[in-house]
Amino acid sequence: MEHPWAIQTEGLTRRFGARTALDNLSFRIPRGTIFGFLGPNGAGKTTTVRLLLGLLRPDAGWARIMGLPVGTEARRLVGVLLDRDGLYDNLSAWDNLDFYGRIHRLPSPNRTKRIEELLRFSGLWERRDELVGGWSKGMRQKLALARALLADPPLLILDEPTSGLDPASLKMVRDLIVSLAADRQRTIFLCTHNLAEAERICTQVGLIRAGRLLVQEEPQTLRLRMSRPQVIITTSGLSREAVMAVRRLPMVQDLAVEGADLTLTLSEPAASEAVVATLVAEGVGVREVRRATRSLEDIYLELMQEEEG
């Protein structure tokens, strides 16, 4: 039976001298998930990736990849794109992929076919015999991604895969990530600083700070859970008295006025009806009432500030 978790860690801890880079990190990522691993620089993202790949040993705790303990066999199941692309400048695009194809024991005819398929897909086929040393960051990133996909691994660990890409390539990579997870139940562990990207493509996100996992949830659930009820009311004929009347309502926790728009943070979602009634009683026209949504970025910043506080 297939192991249900693509990645599983329990109490993973790693110290560098007196500094604790990872502190008792425990999480489980189900197969087929696009997991966005978010956090500021120095939060412990790279250390986590290195522990998952067996490049570092934990001081405490353990990690498993597809049910296997971290090590040689687990590494066969992982395609990797680290923060540095790891391409050989003095090898051609073809030779770079061929080398990794051999490492992953792809038999010769399949290897050739697979390399051609990936180079064509990445739009690099015409340049396959060029040394990659002179390539742009975007082209290198595409080739490094092709290398990660070479052995068709069930788990991809990608560190900032879209950094340095032009908008067209960025879209291509983003679509590719989504299709990879959807088509083949592939799991993608995505380290990124790009919160909008994470919000758009990730089915789960984990926020890490100072080596501790603050939260692991679906972006939608996280937004709902972390958002206090907030409404934006577009008015006509808004007066100072009406604003004062609304401010006095007990369920209004915060109020901001911007032109004809009132942005209110309420103690409960249903309280918007009382606000509208108060405005109407004050002779203000109510043109639109809509619920304000908080972005993942807002929540991320709030969590980071809370943690700092």
Add this chain to the structure above:
Amino acid sequence: MREILIVTRKEFREQLRQRRDVLRYLWFAVVFGGLFPLTNMGQSREALAIGSLPWLAYAGVVTASGTTVGAFFLERQRGTLETLLATPLSDLAIFAGKVIFSLFISLLSVLAAVAVELVAVNAAFVVAPQGMRGVAGPFSFPPLICFALFVTGPLLLVYVIGASTLISLRVRSIRTANLLGLLSTLPLVVPVGLVSLVARPGLNWGFVIALTGAMVVVDAVALRVALGLFGRETVVLNIPT
């Protein structure tokens, strides 16, 4: 073994594409195999063969140091080593693949230097037969010299590769790596100097075999320490930026 050869093959394809390095190794063969022996043409054939031994070995030593720094330090510096370590390859396969490449290229360098010496000395002898004392006939290396070159010599090269690997895994700049790599060859002055000074005019089998045995022990220690340092964690924590 298959994994080791995959790494060795990659090193060949990568490093031999750098024309400047290849030309440099050929230049060592010309200098150490041709120019230095020709300056000692006034000696007997045997003395010339023994006297050129250190130079021929040094062609390999300098090449071994350069290729090892290229194989280990540059891969660390360019960030390719971390990606390579994230593959199913074992530490030993990566290490051995690189060592075999360096050993092979430095042995080729010694062979090239030997070929250059044979051609240069014989050509000089044809042009000026009175320039060398001793019996008539073409200049060649006696069996003892061949043993010293092709059995003891590779062991010297393995020591250099081990020492250069250690240096390449610790230092943080290519200049330091190259400099220390060359400095690490200095201890070789002792055995090589002994061969050329103590044994002259007659190099004996007993001495060469004793030296060979000593080098086996030195190599075992150098490779053991270098491999010990080549663990994934040690390498990753020492990646230069």
